[in-house]
Amino acid sequence: MHEELIKKIEHECEFRNLSPKTCKQYVYHTSCFLKWMGDKPTEEFTLYDAKEYIIFKRNSGCIPATCNGINSALSFFYRRILNKIWIYDEVPRMKEDWVLPHVLSREEIIKLIDTATEVRNKAIIALIYSSGLRVGEVCRLAPSDIHMSTMQVHVRTSKNRGDHWSILSETALELLKEYWRQYPKPRDTLFVTLRSPHKPLNPGGIQIMLKKICAEAGLNAHPHTLRHSFATHLFEDDVRREYVQAMLGHRSASSTSIYLHISNKSIMGIKSPLDRKDKESGGMNDE
Numbered sequence: 167m168h169e170e171l172i173k174k175i176e177h178e179c180e181f182r183n184l185s186p187k188t189c190k191q192y193v194y195h196t197s198c199f200l201k202w203m204g205d206k207p208t209e210e211f212t213l214y215d216a217k218e219y220i221i222f223k224r225n226s227g228c229i230p231a232t233c234n235g236i237n238s239a240l241s242f243f244y245r246r247i248l249n250k251i252w253i254y255d256e257v258p259r260m261k262e263d264w265v266l267p268h269v270l271s272r273e274e275i276i277k278l279i280d281t282a283t284e285v286r287n288k289a290i291i292a293l294i295y296s297s298g299l300r301v302g303e304v305c306r307l308a309p310s311d312i313h314m315s316t317m318q319v320h321v322r323t324s325k326n327r328g329d330h331w332s333i334l335s336e337t338a339l340e341l342l343k344e345y346w347r348q349y350p351k352p353r354d355t356l357f358v359t360l361r362s363p364h365k366p367l368n369p370g371g372i373q374i375m376l377k378k379i380c381a382e383a384g385l386n387a388h389p390h391t392l393r394h395s396f397a398t399h400l401f402e403d404d405v406r407r408e409y410v411q412a413m414l415g416h417r418s419a420s421s422t423s424i425y426l427h428i429s430n431k432s433i434m435g436i437k438s439p440l441d442r443k444d445k446e447s448g449g450m451n452d453e
Contacts, residue, residue, distance in 0.1 A: 168200045171208070171247060178246050195239035208248055216240045217257045230260035267394040267425075270387055275395060281383040285348060287375055289341040290357060293319070294389055296335030298396035298414050300324065301369045301389040307356040312342060321415060330415040397425040 172193055179189035199219050203211070219240070224233050237259050244250040270278070275295050282288045294304055297319045311320040317334040324330060342356075349358065358364040359371065372389055380387050393414070400410050411422040 168197065171200065172197065174247050175243065191235060192239040192242055195236045196243045199240060211248060211250065213253060213256045216244065220257070230262045234259045234262065268391055269395040269398045270385065270391060272399060274385055277383050278379060278385060278387070282379050284360065285341060285345045286357065286360065287379065289338065289345045290372060291376065291392065292335065292338040292341050295392040295396050296338045297332040298393050299332065300393060301372050304357065304372065305355070305367055305369055308354060309356050312356070314339060324415040330412060332413040397422065401425050
């Protein structure tokens with residue numbers, strides 16, 4: 167019914183060089199909106215319709231972040247496809263709850279690697295954590311992206327549409343070598359499925375794998391938890407913020423700063439003002 171509109175969205179996303187993930191989200195949210203609107207002609211669509219739909223989704227259980235994703239999709243649809251004016255004050259984005267990322271301790275990371283039985287899975291967990299990679303970045307890694315001479319990982323076409331470098335752990339490298347010896351066939355992607363014909367691994371496969379291993383280890387984590395843990399532990403080790411930002415591939419320092427809020431304050435050497443003696447008064451009077 168709305169195939170032509172969907173094709174226009176896909177074409178416009180391609181023309182603007184938006185990421186496939188963004189395009190997929192725009193298509194999905196707009197399709198749901200069009201279905202909700204029923205037979206009403208698109209010429210009669212109003213900002214009130216968009217606002218009511220977002221409120222409907224919020225009341226149906228969608229979190230503010232999801233509602234803001236819908237807002238972005240509908241804004242794109244109205245402005246770029248329907249050529250309608252989108253007034254942000256009339257359809258504002260929702261204020262999102264700010265929740266600190268969940269991180270694992272260093273001991274829990276080791277437990278997770280030890281729990282995995284397949285060397286490929288051990289290597290994936292070790293590499294995501296030790297290099298701070300996103301799950302999609304791991305799936306796109308080529309064997310040539312592992313630079314043993316400089317102990318670095320070349321991350322191509324990351325979330326921010328750019329390349330960056332991260333560190334390569336000696337432990338992760340040893341696991342990668344062992345994994346490569348088991349699957350030595352030349353290929354474009356580093357990580358492949360365990361079963362023949364060994365197709366490139368996708369993010370969903372890694373998420374399922376990690377969920378199973380976490381259950382066996384009695385832990386709660388997803389691939390991004392390992393990335394959060396990497397950044398947090400670097401801050402605890404006193405690594406400078408700009409270095410952490412570069413390894414994470416963040417464009418903005420504010421994206422990296424969140425890990426300052428979850429670093430272990432004692433390791434960072436921060437002392438509470440309540441515990442500092444007043445030099446002038448000599449502290450509390452013992453009398």
